[in-house]
Amino acid sequence: MLTYFLIILPTLFIAYLLFSYMQELKYKRKPYYKLSEVGWQHYYPDPEARLVHTVAMLGDVGAIATDGTDPVLAMLEAWQLENNANSTVLFLGDNLYPIGLPPEGNRHRKLAVDRLDVLLEHFKVYGGQGIFISGNHDWLKGRKGGYQQMLLQQNYILEHGGENIAYLPENGCPGPVAVQLAEGLLLVVINTQWWVQRGEKPMGKKDGCPYESIDGFYDELSKLLRSNRHQRILIAAHHPLYSNAIHGGKFTVKQHIFPLTAAHKRIYIPLPIFGSIYPFYRQLFGAYEDMAHRKYKKMRKRLLRILHRYSNIIYVAGHDHNLQHFEVQQNHYLVSGSGSKTAFVKKGGKATFTLEQPGFFTLNYYNTGEVWIEAHITAEDNKAGQVVFRKKLESILREQPVS
Template sequence: MATLLSLLPYVLAIPAALLSGWLLLRYLQEREYRRRPYVAPTRNDWLLHQPDPAATLLHRVALLGDPGAVATDGTDAILKLLANWQQETQAEGTIILLGDNVYPTGLPAPEHTGHAAAEKRLNTLLAALGAFSGRVILLSGNHDWNKGRPDGYEYLLRQEAYVAEHLPTAFYLPPGGTPGPVSVQLAEGLLLIVLNTQWWVQQGARPAHDPKEPFRKLRKLLNENRHQRIVVVGHHPLYSNALHGGKFTAKQHVFPLTTVYKRAYVPLPFVGSLLPLYRKLVGAAEDMAHPRYRKMRRRLLRVLHEYPNLIYAAGHDHNLQYFERSGSHFLVSGAGSKTAFVQKGGQATFVHEHTGFFSLDFYTNGETWLRTLEPDADGQPLAEVFRQRLHPGPVVAAPIITANVLQVSADVR
């Protein structure tokens, strides 16, 4: 026994040394590519391709996720970039906020100490959106539901009512915290489908629904509208090379509390690796690995994979990511006010740890182009770091099916 105990430090030292070596290698690799745009080798000629200058723009969609921490003093770079996009687009466009509209916990009750700061952020955001002559659609995210806590439904309803009062031309979808799907005809041959993915992972009160029924309705909508270009939006991504997809930096293994608060530099070497491992394999409620999220994701992908050429866009992770899977296109556009680590490679075609948002440009010739818009410190557009044609066109014309579709008047601001 004494001999075994004397060998124990050496036995423990081996995995500790291996883990230390792996973390050091990861750290050195991350230093080389962090905050730099990554494009998969199969798309490294993207700069040579661009839309036909003679093509006519049908509609343009801005996908702005997680804008809930915008600066309220008029200096916010993302809002300035969005203003440029609005001026370029005019009325032939739609801005979609992909949730987490107010950090850290949505819009608290008026008597709550955090209400004034949250209201100020939301007012700043709504003022920027109110200047747009096109359509505005807001989704809810986990932070809008008080970070998914049991009383989150109250927070969601309060925010929805506030938006209806202060920006009545905007659409908060799906209404009343229901799971959806809700459809909006953006233009001829272009359909938007909105899901409230938070409904499936939310704790506590929420509108009563059969959790399988929304997927049946979604399949019916997709089947009826095969002739159209379709964009599906929700807050939660279905593919991600970032935190909620189980990807962590070497620093987060040594300082695991920085995943919750960026300045919490409490060193917990070796033990700290248990938190990333837990979130990768078991998951917090907002992670892909969590059973509720995993079930929702599996069911949703099962439906979406039946219909190629779809575009699914989400926020949630604070970066820009693009994946091409099973003939469809999956976007993460959650860098509306924060940035966080995103791992290069894997299944991703493009990733970038930078503030910004994706724009989808739909042309009358059937082509759809994905553009990456990122601001400098003053809010001016930086040089484009990635674009890709998602739909080659032409699209065969067919009558628009209006059943189960939310009709939006053309003069909506």
């Protein structure tokens, strides 16, 4: 019996880890499709339908190259040339790594300004609009003093950007801010970083926010969704509500066995069992930016309680550095966070589609009322990239009964 425990069980455990690791390698950077979506290539919008408005949704672009070689920005430029009017570009937060836009004299200042200037350059001859949302890195990685640092970025963008540039919600307020993109298509922007931010954050009329407590936000969001239930609503934020990646508590076998690779990709020191402490902690309790953290969990629970009452919602976020699509209770949840970095995403679960590749989602709204999403990734032989997923977002435009 002792031999069984000392030899056979560890051998089986090691074999399981090796198998899991090989499976991760097999699917790394390859798209996962839910069985019902395997034939997505054969479905297209009605050729008679007219495109009314299109939205490019880029998250976590904060590590872009500034020398003109960035493949995601090249793909965005090609998209903008094709969709110069009646279009919107959403930057879903973490616009600048590692700490947003620091004050003058900080060693990260020059690179941050260079990256912002490159992004703003894309809107000088673009006929559509650009909307920036803040993420945790834009708020000094969620630390104290992040509110003031976020304001530095907001003010720089508004000062150096054109008339077609906005930074929403203004002044770090939670939102919601509504923008009518087209007849029948409403954009709602919320600042999810507000809930998980440490230190000072704005609230009340003294800070330019329209209510005195966070309950006012939920009331405003509920009223906004209820009065616009006849429209298709795109909600844009930084933090996702569903994710098969690290902020959703999903870790690789490699992260359990070689945990120090999180600090540097070349530190391959095996620490089995001990290496699992950190992933398990983040799954159970979470860092400030994880779904498991009590503040994030509370925000997510209350938002979903409101959103699940409707069936016309498309919620898009960044935060996790990959592309994901979920369909839950007739609403659609996107993660479009691979604007400049990529990271592991687990296949399966509630996901319809996942992929660890640089790129972004687009949303296309037609005069027939149809909404289609497409996942675009970079391609070496094509500046415009390639489409690796397409889906018509079916929904019934009505308010769901409260359960």
